[in-house]
Amino acid sequence: MSDELRPPRGRADLHIHTLASDGVSSVSEILESAEAAGLDVIAITDHERVDAAHAARAMAEARGMRVQVVIGEEISTRGGHLLALFIDKRIRPWGPLRSAIAQVHDQGGLAIVAHPLVPYPLTCASGRTIRRLLDDSDTAVHPDGVEAFNPTTAGTRWGARAPKFVADLGVAALGSSDAHRVEDVGQAFTTFEGTTAADLRRAIETRQTGWEGTKYTWPGQVATFRRQLGKYAVGIRDNVGGKVRRDGTGRDLGYPGGRQRPPRMHLDEASR
Numbered sequence: 475m476s477d478e479l480r481p482p483r484g485r486a487d488l489h490i491h492t493l494a495s496d497g498v499s500s501v502s503e504i505l506e507s508a509e510a511a512g513l514d515v516i517a518i519t520d521h522e523r524v525d526a527a528h529a530a531r532a533m534a535e536a537r538g539m540r541v542q543v544v545i546g547e548e549i550s551t552r553g554g555h556l557l558a559l560f561i562d563k564r565i566r567p568w569g570p571l572r573s574a575i576a577q578v579h580d581q582g583g584l585a586i587v588a589h590p591l592v593p594y595p596l597t598c599a600s601g602r603t604i605r606r607l608l609d610d611s612d613t614a615v616h617p618d619g620v621e622a623f624n625p626t627t628a629g630t631r632w633g634a635r636a637p638k639f640v641a642d643l644g645v646a647a648l649g650s651s652d653a654h655r656v657e658d659v660g661q662a663f664t665t666f667e668g669t670t671a672a673d674l675r676r677a678i679e680t681r682q683t684g685w686e687g688t689k690y691t692w693p694g695q696v697a698t699f700r701r702q703l704g705k706y707a708v709g710i711r712d713n714v715g716g717k718v719r720r721d722g723t724g725r726d727l728g729y730p731g732g733r734q735r736p737p738r739m740h741l742d743e744a745s746r
Contacts, residue, residue, distance in 0.1 A: 489650030493728030495520035529729035554599030619646030649685025662687025
């Protein structure tokens with residue numbers, strides 16, 4: 475097939491954190507960066523929460539943006555971190571990895587193993603664990619894909635093995651930025667035939683994804699960590715201040731209404 479007739483190849487960054495968890499950038503900043511980078515789909519995958527992801531989708535739609543937002547979550551499990559994509563409700567952390575995958579599927583979502591192989595048991599699933607899940611007779615606990623490239627771990631000797639490991643498994647291979655600051659959105663991404671979130675989902679389910687990306691530099695990761703420390707200090711101040719003033723506010727979660735407690739998205743501000 476000639477290049478002129480070849481279907482368009484979409485780009486999706488499916489692992490992004492905001493101020494709502496351990497990221498340092500707001501939802502609005504992330505949306506603007508994704509749009510400027512020409513990404514077709516992004517997933518907001520804050521740790522153990524989905525509120526900023528819902529806000530991001532509402533804001534993108536209200537602003538008429540081209541980029542589509544998938545509701546996601548990065549779930550901490552006893553067997554490593556798991557990305558839940560195309561979900562609606564939060565899945566509670568610290569259960570078995572097997573159970574978390576089944577719960578993602580119960581919501582009609584897709585379960586992607588994040589940054590595998592690195593020997594940090596509570597954050598990175600081992601190769602043995604992933605193979606055991608894929609060999610399980612219960613297909614409800616099979617991961618739908620695995621991150622073949624994550625810039626955060628790509629510089630390690632274990633992360634460097636991930637592309638071949640995932641290729642040998644035969645599951646959908648994904649690339650994701652694992653961005654914790656707006657500058658890193660799109661540092662790595664998943665490629666797929668089409669341009670929509672539905673096209674992306676179909677590509678993952680049929681194992682027709684690809685990936686591109688470059689690893690982070692150590693100075694860049696140190697800079698991110700410093701910004702995270704500053705953010706945590708401000709967050710503690712704002713949480714304590716809200717309680718002292720008794721005004722129902724807390725730290726900034728990065729979207730309109732995100733300072734309220736409980737946080738509530740301001741739909742009238744979504745288009746701003």
